[in-house]
Amino acid sequence: MIDFLFYVFAALAVAGALGMLLNTRNAVAGALSLVGTMVALGAIYVLLEAYLVGVLQILVYAGAIVVLFLFVVMLLNLRQDEFSPERLRITKIVSVVIGALVGIELLVLLPAALGPAAVLPEGFGGYRMVGAALFTDWVLAFEVTSLLLLAAMVGAVILAKRRID
Amino acid sequence: MILGVIIKLLFIVLVVAGLFLPLITWVERKQSAVMQDRIGANRADVFGLRLIGLLHPAADVLKLLSKEDVVPAGANRVLHQLAPAMALVPAIVTLAVIPFGGTYTLGDTTFSLVVADIDWGMLFVLAVGSLATYGAVMAGWSSNSNWGLLGSMRASAQMISYEVTMGLSLVGLFMCFGTLKLTEMAALQDQTFRLFGFLQHVFGIVVPGFLDWVRLPMWGLFLQPLGFILFLTCIMAENKRPPFDAPEGESEIIAGYHMEYSGMRFGLFYTAEFLEVPVIGAIVASLFLGGWTIPWLSTGDIVGGVGSVFGHGFATGVAIVLHVTSFLLKVVIMIWFQMALRWTLPRFRYDQVMDLCWKMILPISIANVFVTGALILFLEREA
Amino acid sequence: MLVEKAVALSAILFVLGTLGALTRRNLIVILMSIELMLNAVNLALVAFSRQWGDLAGHVFVLMVIVVAAAEVAVGLGIVIALFRNRESVNVEDSSLLKW
Numbered sequence: 001m002i003d004f005l006f007y008v009f010a011a012l013a014v015a016g017a018l019g020m021l022l023n024t025r026n027a028v029a030g031a032l033s034l035v036g037t038m039v040a041l042g043a044i045y046v047l048l049e050a051y052l053v054g055v056l057q058i059l060v061y062a063g064a065i066v067v068l069f070l071f072v073v074m075l076l077n078l079r080q081d082e083f084s085p086e087r088l089r090i091t092k093i094v095s096v097v098i099g100a101l102v103g104i105e106l107l108v109l110l111p112a113a114l115g116p117a118a119v120l121p122e123g124f125g126g127y128r129m130v131g132a133a134l135f136t137d138w139v140l141a142f143e144v145t146s147l148l149l150l151a152a153m154v155g156a157v158i159l160a161k162r163r164i165d
Numbered sequence: 166m167i168l169g170v171i172i173k174l175l176f177i178v179l180v181v182a183g184l185f186l187p188l189i190t191w192v193e194r195k196q197s198a199v200m201q202d203r204i205g206a207n208r209a210d211v212f213g214l215r216l217i218g219l220l221h222p223a224a225d226v227l228k229l230l231s232k233e234d235v236v237p238a239g240a241n242r243v244l245h246q247l248a249p250a251m252a253l254v255p256a257i258v259t260l261a262v263i264p265f266g267g268t269y270t271l272g273d274t275t276f277s278l279v280v281a282d283i284d285w286g287m288l289f290v291l292a293v294g295s296l297a298t299y300g301a302v303m304a305g306w307s308s309n310s311n312w313g314l315l316g317s318m319r320a321s322a323q324m325i326s327y328e329v330t331m332g333l334s335l336v337g338l339f340m341c342f343g344t345l346k347l348t349e350m351a352a353l354q355d356q357t358f359r360l361f362g363f364l365q366h367v368f369g370i371v372v373p374g375f376l377d378w379v380r381l382p383m384w385g386l387f388l389q390p391l392g393f394i395l396f397l398t399c400i401m402a403e404n405k406r407p408p409f410d411a412p413e414g415e416s417e418i419i420a421g422y423h424m425e426y427s428g429m430r431f432g433l434f435y436t437a438e439f440l441e442v443p444v445i446g447a448i449v450a451s452l453f454l455g456g457w458t459i460p461w462l463s464t465g466d467i468v469g470g471v472g473s474v475f476g477h478g479f480a481t482g483v484a485i486v487l488h489v490t491s492f493l494l495k496v497v498i499m500i501w502f503q504m505a506l507r508w509t510l511p512r513f514r515y516d517q518v519m520d521l522c523w524k525m526i527l528p529i530s531i532a533n534v535f536v537t538g539a540l541i542l543f544l545e546r547e548a
Numbered sequence: 549m550l551v552e553k554a555v556a557l558s559a560i561l562f563v564l565g566t567l568g569a570l571t572r573r574n575l576i577v578i579l580m581s582i583e584l585m586l587n588a589v590n591l592a593l594v595a596f597s598r599q600w601g602d603l604a605g606h607v608f609v610l611m612v613i614v615v616a617a618a619e620v621a622v623g624l625g626i627v628i629a630l631f632r633n634r635e636s637v638n639v640e641d642s643s644l645l646k647w
Contacts, residue, residue, distance in 0.1 A: 003553075027577060028303075041587055053594060061613065071302075145615075
């Protein structure tokens with residue numbers, strides 16, 4: 001059951017990513033495909049028993065960050081776009097070969113290297129354990145992140161401000 | 166087990182959506198009429214039976230279904246038709262985690278009257294609520310109209326701003342109850358606490374006997390009054406309820422983001438907006454007003470009291486009926502309150518809405534978190 | 549078995565994100581492709597955290613989400629400032645420093 005759900009959400013995620021990439025006419029439709037990818041990834045996180053991270057993915061990424069993208073696209077009222085001019089054909093062939101090699105390595109060699117998954121303690125990935133880890137082991141990263149957000153807020157306001165001159 | 170989920174789903178869809186939606190359409194017209202000293206809509210009748218206007222929602226639905234579905238020229242067809250669904254689905258999905266009854270044991274089965282008992286239920290509500298932004302944003306942008314674009318830009322900025330403060334104003338409540346699970350929060354509100362008990366805990370003053378019997382139900386409203394006011398403001402602004410309906414300000418930008426919609430697609434937007442009223446009521450009732458609990462009458466009292474006379478199974482049935490009725494009554498009170506607020510306050514100006522969020526509610530909710538944390542630390546240390 | 553499939557999906561998404569960042573000329577789509585790459589990394593982190601039962605992966609993912617949010621805010625501010633100067637978000641129009 002979990003495997004079937006994973007395949008469904010993985011297909012949705014890849015479809016959303018392709019929808020964003022291949023969509024040249026409409027940046028808004030591309031952003032909405034990205035939302036589909038984010039929500040599918042949130043569902044995959046829940047399947048991987050990362051409950052807090054999954055719901056925060058939907059809350060922050062799908063609910064705020066992509067809305068920010070949409071806001072800017074609507075503000076700038078963008079229309080058409082094109083792909084870059086074609087590169088050499090050899091690049092495409094080499095990239096497909098390397099991609100196939102990486103795919104084989106991931107799907108065939110990795111399971112043998114990793115072994116079985118660990119038995120997880122009760123409440124793993126829930127908000128209590130992640131919160132406890134965040135405030136005890138990783139509290140320095142947490143505090144520094146708050147400074148980062150402050151810097152980003154100030155930077156974004158200054159960059160988008162209209163100069164009065 | 167599947168049968169239980171289906172029954173609960175049917176209850177939510179039929180009662181909350183099916184019964185409350187037409188009721189709210191009628192309440193909107195009648196309550197506003199009574200508040201404005203007029204009669205309101207009372208002409209729709211079936212075979213001469215007017216029923217004080219209760220048939221008007223049916224008439225509205227028939228009217229909307231029979232109108233032509235217009236897609237403006239130059240509009241993005243797919244997004245234009247997808248937007249009403251994106252506005253409606255988050256409102257309905259939120260109802261999946263709200264408990265409309267407690268946890269009961271009948272024989273050897275334990276069941277709780279909630280469709281999905283998620284451990285992080287309140288985060289689910291916040292996450293799904295944040296997805297509601299897309300309906301408003303898509304509706305305005307895909308309409309290829311100036312008013313629509315203005316409305317949807319106002320809507321997107323307002324909604325993502327108030328999401329932040331919605332979460333922050335609840336942090337104090339999470340600290341008080343120690344859980345994000347909505348069933349547990351409702352169950353924790355099933356008890357009473359001594360109003361002047363903190364005097365004994367903190368200052369060591371022995372409370373005189375005649376003050377000791379003052380017990381309040383341990384509702385979120387009494388534990389976090391400031392959080393209640395902040396959260397109510399934020400969730401009404403998030404759902405663009407008047408007086409925060411600048412995105413669809415009828416007197417400014419005509420109909421804002423749902424201007425280019427007609428027929429049942431407009432009906433879907435209106436359904437989404439009116440469905441959010443009982444959903445707001447259900448969330449606020451579960452968090453702050455005790456959910457399905459009856460004040461001063463805990464579940465143990467009911468089951469013990471009735472059970473000693475009539476038997477445990479009958480007592481549990483009585484408890485179920487009383488609890489569900491209590492929940493629906495609280496939702497109705499919240500609906501009345503929101504309607505009263507709608508028809509009393511004039512619409513806020515858009516910059517007033519954004520100022521309120523970032524300059525007033527955000528600092529106050531952070532201060533609320535600090536004060537709540539300090540109080541909890543103090544009280545726990547004394548106990 | 550789920551962990552390996554999740555890592556494979558993470559690789560696919562990362563490759564798609566890189567392709568988008570390299571081939572598209574709309575600055576906003578490039579930023580969205582970078583977001584996709586960050587999401588792919590998040591998925592790999594969560595998958596390996598599940599494999600070894602270590603919560604550090606989850607904490608790292610939270611940090612990445614925060615950094616991505618900050619980067620999007622500043623990046624879109626830059627896009628708006630660029631648009632005001634050049635009336636276009638095409639990266640080919642901002643190639644004055646190219647040799």
